[in-house]
Amino acid sequence: MNLRLALSLTTILYSTVCQAQPPTLNLYTFESPPYQVASQEKGGGNRISGETADTVVCAANRAGWATRIRITPQNRAIHSLERNMIDGYFAIDPSAELDNIARRSDPVALEKWYFFTGGNKAFTNNLRIGVVAGSNEEAWLEANGYAIFLSVSSPxxxxxxxxxxxxxTALMDERVMNRLRYENDSESTQLTANFVRYAPLYLYLSEAFVSEYPDFLGTFNRTLNSCMAGQLALSEEETRRITELSGRLFKEMISVLDINQIIEAGPRQESFTDVMTIDSQWQALVPVTTPDLAERILALPGSRALLAWQESHRGLVTEVMLINDMGTLAAMSQLTSDYWQGDEPKFQRVMENRVTGTEAERRLYISPIRYDTSSARFQITASTPVVPGHGKSAIGVAVIGLSIEEALSQVEQY
Incomplete structure (x- = not known):
């Protein structure tokens, strides 16, 4: 092989390899274990990992991008974002300043913030509040009129x-505090945890990046829920409280609404083939318009009754639906993305083996926390079988969506 041919083949091979490499998303963040953690790599560089960093990397990869993440102070990151020197910055609480200079993704993390006070002292507005300087918590305190007594450099x-x-008292994320107490052998120290808020944190992308790659953000957002899977689990205590709350809500709903009759009055298809055909058409239309069948279901007296009951719990209950035993919608308080619900855990977990009688009445399924793009909030769903009478088989499933922040806004003892 002559030299010229060898060089040509090498150039072609190198060009092909380069073209196969995904583009790189250049991002800044800040250190906040266990969400963003810097560790030393061989060769002296830093590797950024942790739950939120891994979520961002996962979603970016699925959108066809590699990532380069660096740790930097917030002021420098915002300065760089504003001047389009980086592609993005995460994990940040939303702010008017950032919304004016960059585009916000769907949430990449969900933190749970508490005021932690010593002993059994309840939180009051006259307590001396401590917070980490430059943190999301500090910005939130300032935006909401709290007087900060002391800002420090680390949790x-x-x-x-x-x-x-x-x-x-100190305002910080629950998991950050739990990690600190474990690492500092302080778990025996009594603290009172006063729940403040669930804090969704975001990736902000520079305007220049969004303008050059307009399809990236939509693809990134669509993959986030699957990339966050397992990171938004309820604790054992939270599950207990949500279960008790859901049980009370279902009991109330059954006492004021004839949900058996509502299910019986809803539409029903002749075959599973018909169900799948309608569901495909439904899913294709919903992002743009309301399907005809959905319009008819929403106009049913049962659906209007579900909406009225939901509005009586405004802020807490985010949606209500009744599903027949085929897994299709019989009534709903608002438009859903799917007509057929039969492949989802909220239906399958409570209808397994066609439960009957008291067994069905005891069965309740609580979903993982998920971000609902239509309501722009984190929520869970609770579902229970609908049984027409003792010893009879379930004729369907009742489902309620709950705002997780509203459902868990209570004082807890640690």
């Missing part, structure tokens, strides 16, 4: 100041 300093009585 571990907040725990030390709490133990010494230098501050009365």
């Amino acid at each position: 571990s300093q907040l725990l030390a100041l709490l133990k010494r009585g230098r501050i009365d």
Whole structure:
């Protein structure tokens, strides 16, 4: 092989390999274990990992992009984002400043913020509040009119100041505090945890990046729920409280609505083939318009009754639907993305083996936390079988959606 031919083949091979490499998304974030953690790699570089970093990497990869993530102070990150020196910055609480200079993704993380106070002291507005300087929590306190007594450089300093009585309360994420207490052998120290909010955190993309790659954000958002799978689990105590709340809500619903009759009055298809055909058409139309069948279901007296009951619990109940034993919608308080619900856990878990009687009445399924794009909030669903009488088989499933923040806004003892 002559030299010229060899060089030509090498050039072609190199060009092909380069073209196969995905483009790289250049991102900034800040260190916040266990969500974003910097570790040393061979060769001296830093590797950024952790739950939120891994979620962003996963969603970007599925959108066809590699990532390069670096740790930097918030002020520098915002400065760089504003001047289009980076592609994006995460995991950030939404702000008017950032919304003016960049485009926000769907949430890439969900933190649970508490005011942690020493002993059994309840939170009041006159307590000395400590917070990490430059954090999402500090920005939220300032935006909501709280007086900050002390800002420090790290969460571990907040725990030390709490133990010494230098501050009365600290605002931080629950998992960050639990990790600190474990690492510092402080788990025996009594703290009162006063729930503040579920804090969704976002990726902000520069305007220049979004303008050059307009399809990226939509693809990135569509993959987030699957990339976050397993990270939004309810604790054992939260599951207990949600189960009790859901049980009370279902009991109330059954007492004021004839849900058996509503299911019987809903539409029903002759065959599973018909169900699949309608479901495919439904899913194709819903992002743009309301299918004719959906219009008819929403106009049913049963659907209007479900909506009225939902509105009586405004802020807590986010949706209500009744599903017949074929797995299709019989009534709904608002438009859903699917007509056939039979392949989803909220239906399958409570209809397994055609449960009957008291067994069905005890069966309740609580879903994982998910971000609902239509309502722009995190929610869970609770579902229970609908049984017409003792000893009879379930004729369908009742489902309610709950705002997780509203459902868990209570004081807890640690």
